[in-house]
Amino acid sequence: MQQDLDFDVVVVGAGLPGLALxxxxxxxxxxxxxxxxxMPEWPVxxxxxxxxxxxxSSARFLEGIGGWAHLDHSRMQPLARxxxxxxRGARLDFSAFDVGVGELAWIAESGLIARELWEGVKRQAxxxxxxxxxxVALGxxxxxxxxxxxxxxxxxxxxxxGADGVNSWVRGQAGLDARFTDYGELGVVANFRCEKPHLGCAWQWFRPDGVLAFLPLPDQHMSMVWSAPEATARDLLQHDATTLAQHVAAAGDHVLGALEVVTPAAGFPLRLMEVPKVIAPGIVLVGDAAHAxxxxxxxxxxxxxxxxxxxxDVLATxxxxxLGDVRVLRRYERRRAEEVRAMQLTTHALHELFRPQWPALSWLRNSGLNLTQRMPVVRNALVRYALG
Ligand SMILES: Cc1cc2nc3c(=O)[nH]c(=O)nc-3n(C[C@H](O)[C@H](O)[C@H](O)COP(=O)(O)OP(=O)(O)OC[C@H]3O[C@@H](n4cnc5c(N)ncnc54)[C@H](O)[C@@H]3O)c2cc1C
Structure with missing residues (x-):
């Protein structure tokens, strides 16, 4: 017969949000x-x-909880632009200089941040x-x-x-509903060495075959995320390294010259997930368990x-x-609902607007980008919102 072990809080899932909590x-x-x-595994x-x-704002938060200052900054890239x-030729750009900040974001590997948090949490009294x-059971x-x-x-x-990801076991056990909208796409990720310097710039193309993004990494490397319809994504995943590099370089208008694969391509199914209630008595969801x-x-x-x-912030006071009282947990739920909903609506609307199946919207979406480009006040307001 095993004895019960008592705690104030049990966190299920040691992804970035679980560790950060x-x-x-x-x-x-x-x-x-x-x-x-x-068991955690870090790429060697x-x-x-x-x-x-x-x-x-995430970087400031990580700094405040001891998960930032000792990261190997030589592996992180400040995003300048x-x-x-x-x-259809429309273009929009944002720069850190225009809004008077040092960087728009930091491009960093998941494993780098996870390892730092994990090592700290392991030593936490x-x-x-x-x-x-x-x-296996929750009661x-x-x-x-x-x-x-x-x-x-x-x-x-x-x-x-429940910090246990998009297929959260805790959410299921607590009877909290999740509504999925399948995009019918895979996010294909891979890293490349580039012929030309990126100068801290990220690129994003809304293409007929999905949304392609290049994120700059140090030492003339870049990370690709190509959110592509499943058939296109499967083709990308089957390419050998040379064909993939040539295909991606061409899709990105050769902005970084010739590419060389340094991390093979991997694919993840993409879904919108809305969870109307993220709390129940004694239960709360965070991270991908609460939204995707x-x-x-x-x-x-x-x-x-x-x-x-x-x-x-809520628990500490x-x-x-x-701690498990729904009146307490509702404070968390209320404070998070608006931002999560706004981000879900915005990304979903952008995705729908750029669907190639809807060519009638082509004029609207391209005009929207061009118009925003011509209105620096709106453009900079968008950046400030994204910076948190
Ligand atoms: C292709 C792609 C690209 C992305 N790019 C970006 C990006 O550029 N920027 C960005 O901000 N986000 C991005 N995301 C989203 C980001 O990856 C997630 O938001 C983040 O990883 C969520 O962390 P999480 O801990 O909630 O979930 P997860 O990372 O899934 O972690 C859940 C943890 O819980 C553990 N776990 C699960 N079930 C159990 C169980 N029953 N018992 C015990 N442990 C369990 C797992 O082992 C895991 O460690 C991207 C996602 C995809 C798919």
Whole structure:
């Protein structure tokens, strides 16, 4: 018979938001259990296939929780400028200089940030790590949530946080609905060495065969995200390295000259996921468990960091006995609902507007880009909004 282990908070999932939540609660009196199903693996040498545009507000948040200052900045690229192209010659650009900031974002590998957070959380006095470990049952008795692990251990807590990604087990167990809209696309990612310097510029093309983005990485490298219809994406994934490099260089108008693959292509299905309620008694969802958006805005992980910042803020000011009370959790839900909804609506609307199947909208979308380009006030307001 296994004994129950008691905590204030159990976090399921050690992706970036789950780790960041533990780190954000490091100066509180709360005892935390972090349950992760897989032993973490960091790419050795080479470049991580998953690369993020970390917004300045996420960078400030990470700095405040000790997950930024010691990152290897030689592997991170400040983003100075973004150029966006429509499908009929329209063009829009944004620059850090125009809005008076040092950078629009930092382009950084997922593994780089995850490793820094993981190493910090591992040493954190108020966190107990359960890894690898998977939960098999979730219950609620006398205002306490209980989580039973595969190996029979039982964890009790006032609050269970579902930070377990888009197919969240916690969300399913708590009976919280998720509405999926399948884009019928895969996000194909790969990293390349480039012939020409990128000068800190990112490019995005709304093409008939999807949305192609080049994100700059240090040492004349770049990370590609091509959100492409499934058939096109499958073709891209089947190309050998030379053909892929030539195909991507041509699709990007050779802005970076010849390309050489340094991280092979990988594909991820793209879906919009809306979760009308992200809380239940003793349960709260953060990160991709609470929302998923199309990667064209490059904002997924930034939404997750913002969730965690708000949740940590709410939890840090409460008595430990009431952490799972829906009246407390509603403060988190209310504070996050507007931004999440706005980001989902905007990325979904942009995606629909640029669907090649709707050529009648071609004039509208290209005129929209050109018009915004000619209105610096609107353009800079958009950038300031994106900078948070
Ligand atoms: C192609 C693509 C490109 C993207 N590009 C960007 C970008 O440029 N910028 C950006 O901000 N975002 C981007 N995103 C989104 C970003 O990847 C996600 O928002 C982010 O990874 C979400 O983190 P998460 O921890 O919520 O989920 P995940 O990263 O999925 O992590 C969930 C964690 O929970 C663990 N877990 C799952 N189930 C269980 C269980 N039952 N028990 C225990 N542990 C469990 C998993 O092992 C994992 O460690 C992109 C996404 C895609 C698909």
């Amino acid at each position: 533990c780190a954000a609660l490091r100066r509180t009196q709360l005892s935390i259990a972090l349950v992760e199903g897989r 040498g080479g470049w991580d296939a998953r690369v993020y545009a970390v917004s300045p 973004i150029e966006v192209f429509g499908d 108020n966190v107990a790590l359960f890894c690898p470990a998977r939960p 609620r008795v006398d205002e306490r949530s209980t989580l039973e692990l595969e190996d029979g251990r039982r964890l009790g807590a006032a609050l269970v946080v 958006i199309h990667p064209l805005s490059g904002h997924g992980v930034n939404l997750g960091f913002a969730d965690v910042r708000v949740l940590a 409460q008595d430990r006995g009431v």
